[in-house]
Amino acid sequence: MDVRERKVLSSGAPVPDGVVDAGTAPPAGRVERLTAAGDAVLVTLETDAREPDPGLLAAASVYAWLGAAVFRVPDSQADGVRQVLDMVASIQGARPPAVARRGLA
Numbered sequence: 001m002d003v004r005e006r007k008v009l010s011s012g013a014p015v016p017d018g019v020v021d022a023g024t025a026p027p028a029g030r031v032e033r034l035t036a037a038g039d040a041v042l043v044t045l046e047t048d049a050r051e052p053d054p055g056l057l058a059a060a061s062v063y064a065w066l067g068a069a070v071f072r073v074p075d076s077q078a079d080g081v082r083q084v085l086d087m088v089a090s091i092q093g094a095r096p097p098a099v100a101r102r103g104l105a
Contacts, residue, residue: 006064006085009072015042019070025059028066035067042070045077052080064088 007016015021020039022031024046034041043063047053060071060081065088073081089095 005069006089007070008078008081008085009042009070010078011046011072011074013072016070022068028062031063031066031068035069040069041067042072043068044072045081047074047077050076053077057081057084060084061088065092 009016018040019042020034021042021044022034024044026043031041031043043060045056045059047056049056056073056077057080060073061084063071064085071081071085086095086098090097
C-alpha cells in the first residue's frame with residue numbers, strides 16, 4: 001500500500017508546491033477524488049479549542065484514511081493530529097505501531 005509521508009502545517013503556512021488545496025473541511029468525496037487522481041492533497045481543519053478537539057481529530061483520521069497527505073491545523077491541535085496520522089498509518093500497515101503489547105492473562 002502506497003501511503004505518502006503525511007505532514008502537519010501551522011495555520012498560517014502556505015500551500016507547499018505540488019500540493020492541491022482541497023479547502024477547509026472539504027467533503028470526503030472531493031478528497032477521495034483528488035487522491036485517486038494521484039494528487040497530494042492539503043486539508044485545512046479549524047477550531048477555537050485550546051485543548052485537543054475530538055471532532056477535529058476524528059475528521060483528520062477520516063481524511064488521512066482517504067489519502068490526504070498534508071494537514072493545516074491550529075498549533076494547539078498539531079500534536080494530536082500527528083498522533084492521529086501515525087495511528088492511521090499503523091492501521092493501514094504503512095508503519096509499525098510505536099508500541100506492541102500482547103494481552104496475557
